[in-house]
Amino acid sequence: MHEPVGAERAAGSAVKIGALVPLTRPGWVEAGRHLLAGLELAVHDVNEAGGISGSPLELVVRDTAADPQRAAAAVDELALLGVAALAGEYHSVVARTAAVRADTLGVPFLCSSAVLDALTEQPTNWVARLAPPQSRGWQMYADFLLDAGRGRIAVAAQSSVYWSSGTRVLREHVTARGGSIVELDMTALAPRALCEQLVENEATALLLLVGHPEPAVPIVRAVRHDPRLAEIMIGAPAGQPELPHWKAVLGKEGAAIPFLRYLPERLGPLGARVETTLRERLAQTPSFVAFEGYDTITVLAELLRAHGMERRRIAYAWPHIAVEGTRGLIQFSRTPGISVWQWAGAPIQVVDRDPAELDRFRILRAS
Numbered sequence: 001m002h003e004p005v006g007a008e009r010a011a012g013s014a015v016k017i018g019a020l021v022p023l024t025r026p027g028w029v030e031a032g033r034h035l036l037a038g039l040e041l042a043v044h045d046v047n048e049a050g051g052i053s054g055s056p057l058e059l060v061v062r063d064t065a066a067d068p069q070r071a072a073a074a075v076d077e078l079a080l081l082g083v084a085a086l087a088g089e090y091h092s093v094v095a096r097t098a099a100v101r102a103d104t105l106g107v108p109f110l111c112s113s114a115v116l117d118a119l120t121e122q123p124t125n126w127v128a129r130l131a132p133p134q135s136r137g138w139q140m141y142a143d144f145l146l147d148a149g150r151g152r153i154a155v156a157a158q159s160s161v162y163w164s165s166g167t168r169v170l171r172e173h174v175t176a177r178g179g180s181i182v183e184l185d186m187t188a189l190a191p192r193a194l195c196e197q198l199v200e201n202e203a204t205a206l207l208l209l210v211g212h213p214e215p216a217v218p219i220v221r222a223v224r225h226d227p228r229l230a231e232i233m234i235g236a237p238a239g240q241p242e243l244p245h246w247k248a249v250l251g252k253e254g255a256a257i258p259f260l261r262y263l264p265e266r267l268g269p270l271g272a273r274v275e276t277t278l279r280e281r282l283a284q285t286p287s288f289v290a291f292e293g294y295d296t297i298t299v300l301a302e303l304l305r306a307h308g309m310e311r312r313r314i315a316y317a318w319p320h321i322a323v324e325g326t327r328g329l330i331q332f333s334r335t336p337g338i339s340v341w342q343w344a345g346a347p348i349q350v351v352d353r354d355p356a357e358l359d360r361f362r363i364l365r366a367s
Contacts, residue, residue: 014058015051015309017043017300018078018107020071020089020098027066028212030243031090031289035112036061037281038293039087041274046301052309057301064089068097075101075109084309085110087296090289092116092134092162099127099340108314110300111340112292116162120339128318128332128341130292130299134162135169135337137260137348141237142173144258144350144365150205150233151179154198156186156219157209166209166237186210191222198229205233208257212240217249224253235259242287247358255355258364261288264327264347265366271326285359295325 019039022032039059046057060083062074071094078086086102086109089095095114102109103124111119111127115134120127145153153174157163171181182201184194198206206223208216216236223229236259240246246254267275274294278286299321307317318332318341332341350365 014056015304016058016060016081016083017297018074018081018083018086019059019061020064020074020086020094021061022066022090022094023061023063024065026211027064028090028243030245031113031287032063034243034282034287034290035088035090035293037278037286038274038290038295039112039297040293041277041281042294042297042301046297052301052304057297057304059087059297064091064094064098066091066094068094071095071098072101074098075105075107079105079107083107084304084311085300085314087300088112088293089114093160095119096161099124102126106311106315108303108311110296112296113289116165117338118165123334123339125318125341126315127339128343129338130295130330130343130346131262132346132348133335133338133342134165137262138166138169138237139173140348140365140367141235141258141260141350142170142177142179145205145233145235146174146177146179148233151177152182152202152204153179154182154184154201154203154206155209156184156189156194156206158186158211158215162238163209170207186215186219191215191218194219195222195226195229198223198232203232205235208234208236208240209238212246213249216240220250220253220257233258239288241353242289244284247353252355252358255353255358258350258352261349261351261361262327262346263288263291263349265349265363267326268328270324274326291326295327295330298325299323299330 021036043057043059064071090113092114095111099119103126109127111129115131117133210216234257239259241257241259278290302323307313323330335342348367351361354360
């Protein structure tokens with residue numbers, strides 16, 4: 001039994017949502033900025049439409065900086081501030097810590113972007129997720145590689161639960177279809193030494209399971225400049241090429257690198273309107289992360305309107321709502337092997353940047 005935590009909300013006062021967002025290094029700041037833009041725009045739209053039963057919605061933002069312990073402390077603080085629910089987070093390892101803490105304290109948490117399958121060790125009603133689980137997206141990515149004839153896959157990885165989990169998904173799926181995976185430890189290899197390993201292993205694809213910009217950018221440059229590797233496909237399933245900084249630092253060298261993103265092939269009327277407004281706010285093309293942020297608040301607002309502000313009622317209402325988001329109808333269900341309430345219908349694409357027009361994304365596969 002979860003005990004009540006935090007202050008009671010005074011009648012007519014703002015309904016608070018706690019937002020966990022990476023806004024400083026070593027967090028992926030650009031992703032955090034897009035996530036926050038989506039969250040803030042949705043709060044604005046909710047309030048323009050009358051708020052929650054006449055009360056304004058208020059976003060209380062805390063910077064996680066990709067630090068799990070900082071995120072745990074933020075969850076504790078936000079719980080005491082009386083937030084009705086938690087939203088956000090981009091980094092999977094950070095989201096896992098936040099989810100476990102939210103479950104312990106009894107605070108509903110709708111995770112926007114993190115994909116790690118095991119957000120909590122045990123099934124919980126307190127946590128739900130919009131992004132598809134890593135196993136679903138990365139299996140689709142593995143099928144894309146194999147169908148493209150890229151069966152000898154090298155994985156350049158750093159040490160992380162997220163990268164290890166992704167490698168495991170790839171290995172199980174690729175080897176079951178007759179392909180092979182070789183792991184290359186980027187804590188021990190410089191980019192030039194990595195190129196030697198790729199040649200030695202006769203790799204047909206190299207996957208970047210590493211941080212951006214370091215060491216992802218130096219790796220791409222080293223591979224692109226090595227004539228022996230002219231035919232190798234570079235891939236980035238975690239989505240590093242999605243955000244504009246990738247294009248800014250790599251230019252055409254960063255094109256034709258397939259990655260996963262979570263958008264439909266065509267946005268509906270709501271998605272198109274939100275895209276236009278986000279583009280103005282960000283002064284650049286909004287990434288899928290911004291849409292995840294918007295959808296998070298849209299779902300939580302509907303929960304609050306339909307089920308009230310009491311945390312336990314919110315946590316047990318996940319399977320009883322259907323909300324039209326920017327990327328389709330959002331409903332939550334239990335998915336085998338996933339411990340949280342999951343939007344099973346989240347769209348998935350494999351895309352890359354067009355070498356002929358770097359701001360254009362080519363859809364290579366879609367679910």
